[in-house]
Amino acid sequence: MSAPILAATGLTKRFGGLLAVDGVDFEIARGEIVGLIGPNGAGKTTFVDLLTGVQMATSGSIRLGERDATRLSAHERSRLGLARTFQIPRPFQDMTILENVMVGALFGVGGRAVGMEAARRQATDALARAGLGGLADRRTDILTTSGRKRLEIARCLAAQPMLLFLDEPLGGLNATEVNEALDLIRTLRDGGVTIVFIEHIVPAVMSVSDRVFVLAGGRKLAEGKPAEILADGAVRRAYLGDVGGAVRRYRPAATPAGGA
Amino acid sequence: MKPEGRSLFARHRDLLLLAALVVLAAALSTRLGPYGLRVATMVFMYVALAQSWNLIGGYAGLISIAHPAFFGTGAIAAAILLINGAGIPIAMLGALLVSLAVALCIGLPTLRLQGHYFVVATLLVSEALRNFVLNLNAFGFSGGIAVNLVGPLGLTRMGPAEYNQLFYFVMLGLAAASVLVVLGFERSRWGLALRAIRDNQTAASALGVAAARLKTMVFMLSAAIASIIGTAWAFWLGTVETNEAYNLLITFEIIVMVFLGGRGTLWGPVIGVVLILMLNESIGIELAELTQIVSGLIVVLIVLFQPDGLIRITTDGLAAFAPRRLAANFRRYRVT
Ligand SMILES: Nc1ncnc2c1ncn2[C@@H]1O[C@H](COP(=O)(O)OP(=O)(O)OP(=O)(O)O)[C@@H](O)[C@H]1O
Ligand SMILES: [Mg+2]
Numbered sequence: 001m002s003a004p005i006l007a008a009t010g011l012t013k014r015f016g017g018l019l020a021v022d023g024v025d026f027e028i029a030r031g032e033i034v035g036l037i038g039p040n041g042a043g044k045t046t047f048v049d050l051l052t053g054v055q056m057a058t059s060g061s062i063r064l065g066e067r068d069a070t071r072l073s074a075h076e077r078s079r080l081g082l083a084r085t086f087q088i089p090r091p092f093q094d095m096t097i098l099e100n101v102m103v104g105a106l107f108g109v110g111g112r113a114v115g116m117e118a119a120r121r122q123a124t125d126a127l128a129r130a131g132l133g134g135l136a137d138r139r140t141d142i143l144t145t146s147g148r149k150r151l152e153i154a155r156c157l158a159a160q161p162m163l164l165f166l167d168e169p170l171g172g173l174n175a176t177e178v179n180e181a182l183d184l185i186r187t188l189r190d191g192g193v194t195i196v197f198i199e200h201i202v203p204a205v206m207s208v209s210d211r212v213f214v215l216a217g218g219r220k221l222a223e224g225k226p227a228e229i230l231a232d233g234a235v236r237r238a239y240l241g242d243v244g245g246a247v248r249r250y251r252p253a254a255t256p257a258g259g260a
Numbered sequence: 261m262k263p264e265g266r267s268l269f270a271r272h273r274d275l276l277l278l279a280a281l282v283v284l285a286a287a288l289s290t291r292l293g294p295y296g297l298r299v300a301t302m303v304f305m306y307v308a309l310a311q312s313w314n315l316i317g318g319y320a321g322l323i324s325i326a327h328p329a330f331f332g333t334g335a336i337a338a339a340i341l342l343i344n345g346a347g348i349p350i351a352m353l354g355a356l357l358v359s360l361a362v363a364l365c366i367g368l369p370t371l372r373l374q375g376h377y378f379v380v381a382t383l384l385v386s387e388a389l390r391n392f393v394l395n396l397n398a399f400g401f402s403g404g405i406a407v408n409l410v411g412p413l414g415l416t417r418m419g420p421a422e423y424n425q426l427f428y429f430v431m432l433g434l435a436a437a438s439v440l441v442v443l444g445f446e447r448s449r450w451g452l453a454l455r456a457i458r459d460n461q462t463a464a465s466a467l468g469v470a471a472a473r474l475k476t477m478v479f480m481l482s483a484a485i486a487s488i489i490g491t492a493w494a495f496w497l498g499t500v501e502t503n504e505a506y507n508l509l510i511t512f513e514i515i516v517m518v519f520l521g522g523r524g525t526l527w528g529p530v531i532g533v534v535l536i537l538m539l540n541e542s543i544g545i546e547l548a549e550l551t552q553i554v555s556g557l558i559v560v561l562i563v564l565f566q567p568d569g570l571i572r573i574t575t576d577g578l579a580a581f582a583p584r585r586l587a588a589n590f591r592r593y594r595v596t
Binding site for chain 1: 447448449452453455456458459460462463464465466467468469470471524
């Protein structure tokens with residue numbers, strides 16, 4: 001693997017007596033798509049919170065390229081090239097959908113210097129790519145769950161990140177929309193964006209990831225190519241087993257995907 | 261896209277409206293009698309104050325009760341400088357600098373607090389500062405005694421009419437300037453960032469907004485404007501007294517005005533100021549308590565039934581106050 005653009009060592013987060021993330025080592029190279037899977041409560045969201053600075057780690061360290069990012073705040077990491085969607089969408093409710101996305105364009109990685117008009121154009125473009133074109137001037141409360149997830153993605157796109165974390169972005173999407181989203185993820189990667197992708201829809205993760213990273217009980221359970229992970233006994237017992245039926249029933253073209 | 265397509269008039273509508281209001285006010289100055297002039301000067305002063313609070317309370321959504329500290333320090337620090345022989349420009353500048361230092365001392369710790377804690381902390385800090393100044397005995401200033409500024413100001417050669425005219429224009433200028441500041445702010449990336457923080461600070465930070473720094477900057481800007489108005493107010497009255505300068509009621513009044521008109525909007529506070537001051541003037545000084553009760557009632561009703569304020573009429577017409585809409589707002593916003 002070439003020099004990682006992000007590397008975490010011994011990353012740990014303690015909530016009182018609970019070790020939500022427990023000494024996890026993680027690396028990702030430029031241009032990779034890494035699927036992050038694990039049962040409910042495995043610590044996936046908390047792990048991404050730690051990497052993006054939304055929460056501070058109890059211990060462990062994080063490097064972004066050459067820099068020690070362990071103590072950097074979320075906005076500083078964003079400016080260094082990170083962006084993330086939230087599993088539970090966090091729209092800016094008192095703004096239009098376009099304005100929501102403009103925040104990404106104005107303050108994210110690519111946008112620090114652009115003026116309002118340029119930000120408006122970039123935001124419009126990001127909305128179209130995320131499938132929300134035409135809703136620019138509406139308020140966020142008209143959006144459905146899947147619309148909110150798309151808005152999360154659009155805001156990140158406008159920020160032009162080099163490393164993008166997607167926390168269950170497919171919730172509420174139907175099968176066609178899931179495939180569109182996966183295409184978007186591949187397109188982004190082809191455009192040079194590195195991606196960490198959390199998702200419970202296992203076939204979706206497997207189809208798009210170069211590498212899969214499995215968390216269970218806050219610890220790394222396994223890591224490897226999608227085929228290796230699918231064949232891994234420990235992973236099957238801890239995670240895939242309980243959704244095995246769903247995996248077998250999953251038909252990308254016909255069945256609607258489950259909710260968030 | 262719509263923004264590019266907007267007509268020149270639409271894009272500069274707010275500026276044109278402001279210019280028209282200023283021209284109108286300037287033209288009125290010679291037509292108004294002493295009473296009208298005084299009320300109008302008061303309206304301008306309150307517009308400027310309400311806009312300064314609107315920045316922090318409206319756009320940033322931080323219900324700061326620290327405003328008396330800035331308004332009061334603007335007045336008292338300028339008075340102290342004046343009676344010690346400083347000229348008017350030095351007194352103005354010095355008071356502004358002292359207020360900014362006070363704002364930094366108040367802002368840095370309190371802006372880390374969440375919601376209600378911030379409200380209570382700013383209230384306590386500004387009351388503490390009032391008590392401190394009340395007990396201050398230095399630089400020829402004694403906190404409990406009113407300071408006469410007429411002599412030190414050196415404006416004794418002006419007749420009362422001229423003097424009142426001067427401050428009519430001073431306050432008009434401050435009001436216009438504060439509207440301009442809010443307008444510029446609202447249209448800028450910082451205005452958008454601040455609204456993002458107000459709606460969801462975590463998401464804003466994750467998108468690259470330096471939330472803590474931006475809130476501190478806006479707090480300072482808001483404090484600076486309040487301080488300048490405090491200085492102008494002291495000069496206008498020609499006498500200042502600590503309890504009046506650090507009076508919490510002025511801040512409560514402007515909060516009522518901003519909520520009534522529409523917080524976080526450009527013209528809402530202006531509407532609120534005009535309505536509340538008209539109410540005060542019509543009820544009169546004998547029934548001052550009544551106006552406070554009515555003001556309190558107004559805030560409760562507006563927060564419960566139309567949190568966007570009266571300004572909604574300009575976008576939605578009377579539908580903004582249709583019973584069904586009010587009931588829907590009530591269901592949406594009440595605490596259950
Ligand atoms: N702020 C918090 N305080 C206390 N416990 C927390 C907090 N956030 C998360 N946890 C706990 O930490 C564990 C990991 O939660 P996390 O949300 O990271 O899991 P997850 O893998 O994202 O789960 P899901 O698939 O349901 O999204 C859970 O047991 C959760 O209850
Ligand atoms: Mg999660």
